[in-house]
Each structure stands twice: as structure tokens, then as C-alpha cells.
Amino acid sequence: MGNQDQSASQADAAISMALDTLWARHRSQIIERVVVLEAAASAVTANNLSASDREAAQAAAHKLAGTLGMFNLMRGTVVARELEQIYSRESAPPAAAGQRLASTAAELRTMIENRKSSS
Amino acid sequence: MGRKILIIDDEDDIREVASLSLETVAGWEVIKASSGAQGVSRAAEQRPDAILLDVMMPGMDGPATFRELRKNPATAAIPVLLLTAKVQGTDQRRFADLGVEAVLFKPFDPLTLPTQISRALGWK
Numbered sequence: 111m112g113n114q115d116q117s118a119s120q121a122d123a124a125i126s127m128a129l130d131t132l133w134a135r136h137r138s139q140i141i142e143r144v145v146v147l148e149a150a151a152s153a154v155t156a157n158n159l160s161a162s163d164r165e166a167a168q169a170a171a172h173k174l175a176g177t178l179g180m181f182n183l184m185r186g187t188v189v190a191r192e193l194e195q196i197y198s199r200e201s202a203p204p205a206a207a208g209q210r211l212a213s214t215a216a217e218l219r220t221m222i223e224n225r226k227s228s229s
Numbered sequence: 230m231g232r233k234i235l236i237i238d239d240e241d242d243i244r245e246v247a248s249l250s251l252e253t254v255a256g257w258e259v260i261k262a263s264s265g266a267q268g269v270s271r272a273a274e275q276r277p278d279a280i281l282l283d284v285m286m287p288g289m290d291g292p293a294t295f296r297e298l299r300k301n302p303a304t305a306a307i308p309v310l311l312l313t314a315k316v317q318g319t320d321q322r323r324f325a326d327l328g329v330e331a332v333l334f335k336p337f338d339p340l341t342l343p344t345q346i347s348r349a350l351g352w353k
């Protein structure tokens with residue numbers, strides 16, 4: 111292995127370890143964003159999603175979309191983007207969409223809870 | 230070549246991962262700000278080589294922060310790269326029209342973020 115390859119590989123390992131540390135530090139904040147999405151899905155099912163709930167869900171999904179991929183959860187980014195689009199519409203999703211929104215939020219929670227160390 | 234980068238983002242996790250990337254992969258110096266107002270002030274004090282600026286922030290958002298930076302002669306010439314999780318074409322065009330040097334997307338890969346910045350700014 112050449113010197114350049116070796117230093118690239120060392121940077122890679124250092125980043126992986128540091129990302130795991132940052133993940134541990136921010137995991138609860140990331141889960142809180144999922145909690146907002148779970149609450150929004152319940153409100154959709156109950157047909158009582160307020161405008162502020164919808165905005166909070168949109169913001170939570172937006173933040174998850176921007177964050178999860180950095181921690182090697184690209185599928186999480188894709189799913190969060192779908193939710194962001196749904197909650198960015200002017201009107202609340204119909205009650206019939208509640209179950210699908212809840213299962214999408216549950217999928218996000220599972221991904222986050224099961225994230226494996228990258229190192 | 231050593232560079233000094235100012236990261237302006239209200240989200241702790243994004244600031245920390247970007248900072249980790251720029252310091253560990255590229256060996257650059259990083260300054261951080263958690264709001265647009267703090268970023269404007271840090272930019273004037275520290276005169277970074279470039280600014281990585283989040284779009285969606287409470288209070289002064291990215292575009293408003295960019296306009297403040299351009300108004301001040303001390304910071305007007307510092308290259309600004311917008312960082313956004315918005316992927317829709319209309320948003321991208323709106324951001325590009327502001328006059329920033331480049332628009333980078335979240336999530337970014339921590340291993341390649343310095344290369345993306347260097348490429349966007351024509352740094353060797």
C-alpha cells in the first residue's frame with residue numbers, strides 16, 4: 111500500500127470512528143425527530159393534524175433527510191424526503207394515509223435503532 | 230494548503246460532522262456558528278477563506294445571512310457555499326440565483342466534502 115493510500119485509509123478509519131461517536135451523541139435528538147413524525151401520523155389517522163403539527167412534521171422530516179445519510183443511512187434520507195414532501199403540501203394528508211405514514215415513521219425508527227457501527 | 234472555513238448551521242449534528250470532515254480529511258481550520266447572526270459576526274472577525282452556509286435556519290435564514298455578508302465590505306468577497314437538504318429543482322434555481330459560489334447538498338459524504346468544496350472554488 112502506498113503512502114497516499116495508507117493515509118486515505120487512516121482518514122477513512124478516523125472518520126468512521128468519529129462518526130460513531132457523533133452518532134451516539136446525537137442519537138436521542140434524532141429519535142426525537144421520529145417521535146414528531148409518529149405523533150403527526152397518529153394525528154392524521156385521527157383527522158386532527160393542525161397546521162403547526164404539519165409544519166413540525168415537515169421540519170423534522172427535513173432534518174432527518176439531511177442528517178441520516180451522513181451516518182450511512184441513505185435509505186433513511188430517501189424515506190424522510192418522502193415524508194417531507196407529504197407534509198409540505200398545503201393541506202393535511204387524508205385520514206386514510208395515516209397508517210402508511212405511521213409505518214413509514216416506524217421504518218425510520220427501526221433503521222435508526224438498528225444502525226450498526228461503521229468502523 | 231491550509232484553509233479556514235466558517236460553518237454556519239443551526240443543527241449541532243451537521244456542524245459537528247462537517248467540522249470533523251474538514252479537519253480530519255483536509256486538515257483545514259474550522260470556525261462554527263449556530264445562527265445566521267452569529268455567522269455574520271464570526272465572518273467579520275475571523276475572515277475565513279470560505280463559508281459553508283445552511284439554508285433553513287430559524288431567525289436569519291441562509292439567504293438573509295448571505296445578503297448580510299455581501300453588504301459588509303469586510304465579508305463581501307468571501308466565497309459562500311450554500312448547504313441544503315432541498316433537492317427540488319425550483320429550490321436549487323432559487324439558491325443559485327442568489328449569487329453564491331455553489332450549492333452543496335445534505336446529506337454530504339464526510340470523506341468527500343473537502344473535495345466538493347475545493348472543486349467548487351477552484352482550489353488546488
